[in-house]
Amino acid sequence: MRTSSVQSEADMVTRGRRASASRAIMCAMMCAVTCAIVAIAGCSGPAMPKEKFDPDNKPAANRATLPKASDVVRAYNQRVADISRMRTPVSAVIDVPRVDESGKLTGERQKDQLDGNLQFIQPDRVSLRMDKVQQTVFSLGSGGGKYWFITMGDEPVAYTGSMSKATLAKAKSLGLPIHPLDLLELMAVTPMPENAKLSWWGEYVRVVAPARWGTREVLVNAKTFEPAAVWLRDASGKIAVWAETTNFKSVAVEGKGTTAASVPGRVRAVVPGGAVKGAAGKNAAADGASYIELFLAKPENTGNRIRERQFQLDAVLEAASVKEIVDIDVDVDVDIRATGVKPVQGTGSGGK
Numbered sequence: 001m002r003t004s005s006v007q008s009e010a011d012m013v014t015r016g017r018r019a020s021a022s023r024a025i026m027c028a029m030m031c032a033v034t035c036a037i038v039a040i041a042g043c044s045g046p047a048m049p050k051e052k053f054d055p056d057n058k059p060a061a062n063r064a065t066l067p068k069a070s071d072v073v074r075a076y077n078q079r080v081a082d083i084s085r086m087r088t089p090v091s092a093v094i095d096v097p098r099v100d101e102s103g104k105l106t107g108e109r110q111k112d113q114l115d116g117n118l119q120f121i122q123p124d125r126v127s128l129r130m131d132k133v134q135q136t137v138f139s140l141g142s143g144g145g146k147y148w149f150i151t152m153g154d155e156p157v158a159y160t161g162s163m164s165k166a167t168l169a170k171a172k173s174l175g176l177p178i179h180p181l182d183l184l185e186l187m188a189v190t191p192m193p194e195n196a197k198l199s200w201w202g203e204y205v206r207v208v209a210p211a212r213w214g215t216r217e218v219l220v221n222a223k224t225f226e227p228a229a230v231w232l233r234d235a236s237g238k239i240a241v242w243a244e245t246t247n248f249k250s251v252a253v254e255g256k257g258t259t260a261a262s263v264p265g266r267v268r269a270v271v272p273g274g275a276v277k278g279a280a281g282k283n284a285a286a287d288g289a290s291y292i293e294l295f296l297a298k299p300e301n302t303g304n305r306i307r308e309r310q311f312q313l314d315a316v317l318e319a320a321s322v323k324e325i326v327d328i329d330v331d332v333d334v335d336i337r338a339t340g341v342k343p344v345q346g347t348g349s350g351g352k
Helices: 002-029 069-080 168-173 182-186 313-319
Strands: 085-099 105-121 125-132 135-143 146-151 157-162 197-201 204-210 215-221 227-233 239-250 262-271 290-296 324-327
Touching: 069 197, 069 204, 069 215, 085 125, 125 182, 135 313, 146 313, 182 227, 182 239
Parallel strands: 157 324
Antiparallel strands: 085 105, 085 290, 105 125, 125 135, 135 146, 146 157, 197 204, 204 215, 215 227, 227 239, 239 262, 262 290
8 A cells, every 4th residue: 555655646746747847838839838848957048139129229221212111011911811721830949947846947947849730720729739759748729719738648637718818827827928829929920900000110110019918019021021020018018928030931822823921930939037046057047038949841721621620629628538627717826926937726627
Protein backbone atom coordinates (compact mmCIF):
# COMPACT_ATOMS: atom_id res chain seq x y z
CA MET A 1 0.00 0.00 0.00
CA ARG A 2 2.82 2.36 0.80
CA THR A 3 4.43 1.73 -2.59
CA SER A 4 1.10 2.33 -4.30
CA SER A 5 0.59 5.55 -2.37
CA VAL A 6 4.06 6.82 -3.19
CA GLN A 7 3.59 5.93 -6.85
CA SER A 8 0.23 7.70 -6.88
CA GLU A 9 1.77 10.84 -5.39
CA ALA A 10 4.61 10.71 -7.90
CA ASP A 11 2.15 10.37 -10.76
CA MET A 12 0.22 13.37 -9.47
CA VAL A 13 3.39 15.47 -9.30
CA THR A 14 4.39 14.38 -12.81
CA ARG A 15 0.97 15.23 -14.22
CA GLY A 16 1.00 18.54 -12.41
CA ARG A 17 4.40 19.48 -13.80
CA ARG A 18 3.36 18.41 -17.30
CA ALA A 19 0.17 20.48 -17.08
CA SER A 20 2.14 23.47 -15.76
CA ALA A 21 4.61 23.19 -18.65
CA SER A 22 1.77 22.88 -21.15
CA ARG A 23 0.09 26.02 -19.81
CA ALA A 24 3.40 27.83 -20.12
CA ILE A 25 3.36 26.89 -23.80
CA MET A 26 0.41 29.16 -24.31
CA CYS A 27 2.15 32.04 -22.56
CA ALA A 28 4.23 32.58 -25.65
CA MET A 29 1.58 31.74 -28.19
CA MET A 30 -1.46 33.60 -27.97
CA CYS A 31 -2.89 31.65 -27.39
CA ALA A 32 -2.93 29.94 -28.88
CA VAL A 33 -1.07 31.05 -27.98
CA THR A 34 3.18 28.02 -26.34
CA CYS A 35 6.05 26.76 -24.28
CA ALA A 36 8.42 23.83 -24.61
CA ILE A 37 7.33 20.57 -23.05
CA VAL A 38 10.93 19.48 -23.16
CA ALA A 39 12.63 22.57 -21.72
CA ILE A 40 16.09 23.74 -22.60
CA ALA A 41 17.14 26.14 -19.88
CA GLY A 42 19.66 28.93 -20.18
CA CYS A 43 18.55 30.52 -23.46
CA SER A 44 17.75 34.21 -23.10
CA GLY A 45 14.99 35.68 -25.23
CA PRO A 46 15.92 37.30 -28.55
CA ALA A 47 15.72 41.08 -28.55
CA MET A 48 12.73 42.34 -30.49
CA PRO A 49 13.40 45.35 -32.75
CA LYS A 50 11.25 47.80 -30.76
CA GLU A 51 13.18 50.81 -31.99
CA LYS A 52 12.38 49.93 -35.60
CA PHE A 53 8.61 50.10 -35.11
CA ASP A 54 8.27 52.40 -32.12
CA PRO A 55 5.05 54.40 -32.72
CA ASP A 56 6.41 57.26 -30.60
CA ASN A 57 9.59 57.61 -32.66
CA LYS A 58 8.48 58.82 -36.08
CA PRO A 59 11.12 58.86 -38.84
CA ALA A 60 11.04 61.33 -41.69
CA ALA A 61 9.56 60.42 -45.05
CA ASN A 62 8.85 62.00 -48.43
CA ARG A 63 5.05 61.97 -48.48
CA ALA A 64 4.97 63.23 -52.06
CA THR A 65 6.07 59.78 -53.24
CA LEU A 66 3.49 57.91 -51.16
CA PRO A 67 -0.21 57.14 -51.79
CA LYS A 68 -3.01 58.42 -49.60
CA ALA A 69 -3.32 56.73 -46.21
CA SER A 70 -6.88 55.64 -47.03
CA ASP A 71 -5.63 53.98 -50.24
CA VAL A 72 -3.05 52.04 -48.22
CA VAL A 73 -5.73 50.69 -45.90
CA ARG A 74 -7.95 49.86 -48.89
CA ALA A 75 -5.11 47.82 -50.40
CA TYR A 76 -4.55 46.12 -47.02
CA ASN A 77 -8.20 45.02 -46.95
CA GLN A 78 -7.99 43.77 -50.53
CA ARG A 79 -5.03 41.61 -49.48
CA VAL A 80 -7.05 39.85 -46.76
CA ALA A 81 -10.40 39.75 -48.60
CA ASP A 82 -9.80 36.24 -49.97
CA ILE A 83 -8.35 34.87 -46.72
CA SER A 84 -11.53 33.50 -45.20
CA ARG A 85 -10.96 29.73 -44.80
CA MET A 86 -7.23 29.10 -44.56
CA ARG A 87 -5.03 26.23 -43.50
CA THR A 88 -1.26 25.81 -43.35
CA PRO A 89 1.41 23.65 -41.74
CA VAL A 90 3.27 25.68 -39.11
CA SER A 91 6.40 25.47 -37.01
CA ALA A 92 7.29 27.52 -33.97
CA VAL A 93 10.45 28.41 -32.08
CA ILE A 94 9.44 29.17 -28.52
CA ASP A 95 11.36 31.02 -25.79
CA VAL A 96 9.57 31.62 -22.50
CA PRO A 97 10.52 32.37 -18.89
CA ARG A 98 10.78 29.34 -16.63
CA VAL A 99 8.33 29.26 -13.73
CA ASP A 100 8.36 27.12 -10.58
CA GLU A 101 5.45 25.00 -9.38
CA SER A 102 3.86 28.03 -7.70
CA GLY A 103 3.90 29.98 -10.98
CA LYS A 104 6.70 32.36 -9.99
CA LEU A 105 9.43 33.33 -12.46
CA THR A 106 12.82 31.77 -11.72
CA GLY A 107 14.99 33.97 -13.97
CA GLU A 108 15.83 31.10 -16.34
CA ARG A 109 14.42 30.39 -19.80
CA GLN A 110 12.79 27.47 -21.62
CA LYS A 111 13.25 26.99 -25.34
CA ASP A 112 12.07 24.45 -27.87
CA GLN A 113 10.67 23.89 -31.35
CA LEU A 114 7.22 22.53 -32.21
CA ASP A 115 5.44 21.68 -35.46
CA GLY A 116 1.77 21.53 -36.24
CA ASN A 117 -1.16 22.76 -38.24
CA LEU A 118 -3.23 25.96 -38.21
CA GLN A 119 -6.71 26.28 -39.71
CA PHE A 120 -9.28 29.03 -39.38
CA ILE A 121 -12.57 30.29 -40.74
CA GLN A 122 -13.06 34.03 -40.39
CA PRO A 123 -14.15 35.66 -38.21
CA ASP A 124 -14.29 33.47 -35.10
CA ARG A 125 -13.23 29.86 -35.74
CA VAL A 126 -9.64 28.82 -35.07
CA SER A 127 -7.92 25.45 -34.73
CA LEU A 128 -4.24 25.18 -33.83
CA ARG A 129 -2.55 21.86 -33.10
CA MET A 130 1.12 21.70 -32.06
CA ASP A 131 3.21 18.52 -31.98
CA LYS A 132 6.63 17.40 -30.81
CA VAL A 133 8.23 14.19 -32.08
CA GLN A 134 4.95 13.26 -33.83
CA GLN A 135 2.95 13.54 -30.61
CA THR A 136 0.38 16.26 -30.02
CA VAL A 137 1.40 18.57 -27.17
CA PHE A 138 -1.66 20.79 -27.12
CA SER A 139 -4.54 22.08 -29.20
CA LEU A 140 -6.09 25.51 -29.07
CA GLY A 141 -9.31 26.56 -30.71
CA SER A 142 -12.53 28.50 -30.84
CA GLY A 143 -15.95 28.19 -32.40
CA GLY A 144 -19.62 28.20 -31.56
CA GLY A 145 -19.13 30.95 -29.00
CA LYS A 146 -16.54 28.90 -27.06
CA TYR A 147 -12.76 28.80 -26.87
CA TRP A 148 -10.55 26.04 -25.50
CA PHE A 149 -7.05 24.93 -24.69
CA ILE A 150 -6.37 21.19 -24.38
CA THR A 151 -3.17 19.84 -22.87
CA MET A 152 -2.37 16.34 -24.08
CA GLY A 153 -0.64 13.49 -22.31
CA ASP A 154 -1.73 10.35 -20.49
CA GLU A 155 -4.79 12.22 -19.19
CA PRO A 156 -5.78 15.14 -21.47
CA VAL A 157 -7.24 18.18 -19.74
CA ALA A 158 -9.44 20.76 -21.46
CA TYR A 159 -9.81 24.38 -20.33
CA THR A 160 -12.91 25.90 -21.89
CA GLY A 161 -14.64 29.25 -21.72
CA SER A 162 -17.24 31.46 -23.35
CA MET A 163 -15.91 34.03 -25.82
CA SER A 164 -18.45 36.54 -24.55
CA LYS A 165 -17.02 36.22 -21.02
CA ALA A 166 -13.34 36.15 -21.96
CA THR A 167 -11.05 38.59 -20.13
CA LEU A 168 -7.30 39.12 -20.01
CA ALA A 169 -7.34 38.24 -16.31
CA LYS A 170 -8.87 34.83 -17.04
CA ALA A 171 -6.36 34.24 -19.81
CA LYS A 172 -3.43 35.10 -17.56
CA SER A 173 -4.71 32.79 -14.83
CA LEU A 174 -4.09 29.94 -17.30
CA GLY A 175 -0.87 31.32 -18.68
CA LEU A 176 -2.81 32.58 -21.72
CA PRO A 177 -1.98 36.25 -22.26
CA ILE A 178 -4.38 36.60 -25.21
CA HIS A 179 -7.55 35.13 -26.64
CA PRO A 180 -7.21 32.50 -29.42
CA LEU A 181 -8.77 34.83 -31.97
CA ASP A 182 -6.04 37.38 -31.29
CA LEU A 183 -3.73 35.03 -33.19
CA LEU A 184 -5.50 36.06 -36.40
CA GLU A 185 -4.95 39.72 -35.61
CA LEU A 186 -1.25 39.13 -34.89
CA MET A 187 -1.00 37.44 -38.29
CA ALA A 188 -2.61 40.56 -39.82
CA VAL A 189 -5.30 38.61 -41.68
CA THR A 190 -8.36 40.40 -40.28
CA PRO A 191 -9.72 43.40 -42.22
CA MET A 192 -9.60 46.96 -40.94
CA PRO A 193 -12.92 48.70 -40.20
CA GLU A 194 -13.96 51.87 -41.98
CA ASN A 195 -13.80 53.86 -38.76
CA ALA A 196 -10.12 53.08 -38.14
CA LYS A 197 -7.95 56.06 -37.21
CA LEU A 198 -5.09 56.74 -39.63
CA SER A 199 -1.79 58.56 -39.14
CA TRP A 200 1.65 58.51 -40.72
CA TRP A 201 4.80 56.97 -39.24
CA GLY A 202 7.59 57.54 -41.74
CA GLU A 203 6.70 55.51 -44.83
CA TYR A 204 4.14 53.51 -42.88
CA VAL A 205 0.48 54.17 -42.18
CA ARG A 206 -0.42 53.60 -38.56
CA VAL A 207 -3.93 52.13 -38.36
CA VAL A 208 -5.71 52.10 -34.99
CA ALA A 209 -9.03 50.27 -34.53
CA PRO A 210 -11.12 48.85 -31.68
CA ALA A 211 -10.18 45.31 -30.64
CA ARG A 212 -11.21 42.63 -28.19
CA TRP A 213 -9.42 44.07 -25.15
CA GLY A 214 -8.84 47.65 -26.22
CA THR A 215 -7.22 48.63 -29.51
CA ARG A 216 -5.36 47.06 -32.39
CA GLU A 217 -2.54 49.02 -34.03
CA VAL A 218 -1.04 47.99 -37.35
CA LEU A 219 1.82 49.58 -39.27
CA VAL A 220 1.24 49.14 -42.99
CA ASN A 221 4.03 49.75 -45.50
CA ALA A 222 2.75 52.46 -47.86
CA LYS A 223 4.79 51.05 -50.76
CA THR A 224 4.13 47.32 -50.47
CA PHE A 225 0.79 47.53 -48.58
CA GLU A 226 2.09 44.80 -46.29
CA PRO A 227 1.79 45.12 -42.49
CA ALA A 228 5.11 45.33 -40.69
CA ALA A 229 4.00 45.18 -37.04
CA VAL A 230 0.89 44.68 -34.94
CA TRP A 231 0.18 45.81 -31.36
CA LEU A 232 -2.76 44.61 -29.28
CA ARG A 233 -3.42 46.88 -26.29
CA ASP A 234 -5.71 46.51 -23.30
CA ALA A 235 -8.30 49.07 -22.21
CA SER A 236 -5.64 51.10 -20.36
CA GLY A 237 -3.42 51.30 -23.44
CA LYS A 238 -0.87 48.80 -22.13
CA ILE A 239 0.56 46.39 -24.71
CA ALA A 240 -0.81 42.87 -24.19
CA VAL A 241 1.15 41.35 -27.09
CA TRP A 242 2.80 42.60 -30.26
CA ALA A 243 4.37 41.05 -33.34
CA GLU A 244 6.62 41.76 -36.29
CA THR A 245 5.36 40.32 -39.60
CA THR A 246 7.81 39.53 -42.43
CA ASN A 247 8.51 37.16 -45.35
CA PHE A 248 5.07 37.46 -46.93
CA LYS A 249 3.80 34.53 -48.96
CA SER A 250 1.05 34.37 -51.56
CA VAL A 251 -2.01 32.38 -50.54
CA ALA A 252 -3.40 29.88 -53.04
CA VAL A 253 -7.15 30.58 -53.22
CA GLU A 254 -9.38 27.78 -54.45
CA GLY A 255 -11.35 28.82 -57.50
CA LYS A 256 -9.22 31.89 -58.25
CA GLY A 257 -6.24 32.01 -60.56
CA THR A 258 -5.16 35.51 -59.57
CA THR A 259 -5.51 37.07 -56.13
CA ALA A 260 -3.85 39.66 -53.91
CA ALA A 261 -4.08 37.34 -50.90
CA SER A 262 -0.89 37.01 -48.87
CA VAL A 263 0.12 36.28 -45.28
CA PRO A 264 3.37 36.69 -43.34
CA GLY A 265 5.53 33.61 -43.64
CA ARG A 266 7.08 34.60 -40.33
CA VAL A 267 5.37 36.14 -37.29
CA ARG A 268 7.76 37.11 -34.51
CA ALA A 269 5.77 37.93 -31.40
CA VAL A 270 6.49 39.05 -27.86
CA VAL A 271 4.33 39.04 -24.77
CA PRO A 272 5.75 41.62 -22.33
CA GLY A 273 6.58 40.43 -18.83
CA GLY A 274 7.66 42.00 -15.57
CA ALA A 275 11.21 42.11 -14.27
CA VAL A 276 12.50 38.97 -12.56
CA LYS A 277 13.36 39.82 -8.99
CA GLY A 278 16.52 38.27 -7.64
CA ALA A 279 17.60 36.85 -10.99
CA ALA A 280 21.35 36.44 -11.30
CA GLY A 281 23.91 34.59 -13.37
CA LYS A 282 24.38 34.08 -17.09
CA ASN A 283 21.06 32.26 -17.43
CA ALA A 284 19.04 35.02 -15.78
CA ALA A 285 16.44 36.72 -17.94
CA ALA A 286 16.30 40.50 -17.99
CA ASP A 287 12.50 40.29 -17.84
CA GLY A 288 9.63 37.85 -17.89
CA ALA A 289 8.76 38.36 -21.56
CA SER A 290 7.79 35.43 -23.78
CA TYR A 291 8.90 35.15 -27.41
CA ILE A 292 7.71 33.08 -30.32
CA GLU A 293 8.57 32.81 -33.99
CA LEU A 294 5.73 31.25 -35.96
CA PHE A 295 6.47 30.08 -39.51
CA LEU A 296 3.65 29.45 -42.01
CA ALA A 297 4.84 26.86 -44.52
CA LYS A 298 2.16 26.53 -47.21
CA PRO A 299 -0.89 28.77 -46.69
CA GLU A 300 -3.93 28.03 -48.82
CA ASN A 301 -7.53 29.19 -48.79
CA THR A 302 -9.30 25.87 -49.32
CA GLY A 303 -12.94 26.89 -49.30
CA ASN A 304 -15.34 24.19 -48.13
CA ARG A 305 -12.61 21.55 -47.82
CA ILE A 306 -11.90 22.61 -44.22
CA ARG A 307 -13.75 20.31 -41.82
CA GLU A 308 -16.21 21.98 -39.45
CA ARG A 309 -15.80 19.44 -36.60
CA GLN A 310 -12.48 20.87 -35.48
CA PHE A 311 -14.28 24.10 -34.57
CA GLN A 312 -16.96 22.30 -32.53
CA LEU A 313 -16.03 21.87 -28.88
CA ASP A 314 -17.94 18.61 -28.28
CA ALA A 315 -16.34 17.01 -31.34
CA VAL A 316 -12.86 18.20 -30.31
CA LEU A 317 -13.27 16.83 -26.76
CA GLU A 318 -14.43 13.49 -28.10
CA ALA A 319 -11.57 13.21 -30.59
CA ALA A 320 -9.01 13.97 -27.86
CA SER A 321 -10.65 11.53 -25.38
CA VAL A 322 -10.88 14.29 -22.78
CA LYS A 323 -12.25 13.21 -19.41
CA GLU A 324 -11.32 16.25 -17.30
CA ILE A 325 -12.76 19.65 -18.19
CA VAL A 326 -12.12 22.94 -16.41
CA ASP A 327 -14.69 25.65 -17.07
CA ILE A 328 -12.62 28.84 -17.08
CA ASP A 329 -15.69 30.94 -16.34
CA VAL A 330 -16.65 28.89 -13.27
CA ASP A 331 -13.79 26.78 -11.91
CA VAL A 332 -10.82 29.13 -12.23
CA ASP A 333 -9.94 31.41 -9.34
CA VAL A 334 -8.88 34.63 -11.07
CA ASP A 335 -6.94 37.33 -9.26
CA ILE A 336 -7.37 40.37 -11.51
CA ARG A 337 -4.66 42.19 -9.58
CA ALA A 338 -2.03 39.60 -10.45
CA THR A 339 0.71 40.79 -12.75
CA GLY A 340 2.21 37.37 -13.42
CA VAL A 341 0.92 33.93 -14.30
CA LYS A 342 -1.36 32.58 -11.59
CA PRO A 343 -1.71 28.77 -11.42
CA VAL A 344 -5.11 27.31 -12.17
CA GLN A 345 -7.31 26.69 -9.13
CA GLY A 346 -10.48 24.60 -9.08
CA THR A 347 -11.41 20.98 -9.54
CA GLY A 348 -13.02 21.12 -12.98
CA SER A 349 -16.20 19.41 -14.05
CA GLY A 350 -14.70 15.95 -14.06
CA GLY A 351 -16.29 15.02 -17.36
CA LYS A 352 -18.17 16.13 -20.42
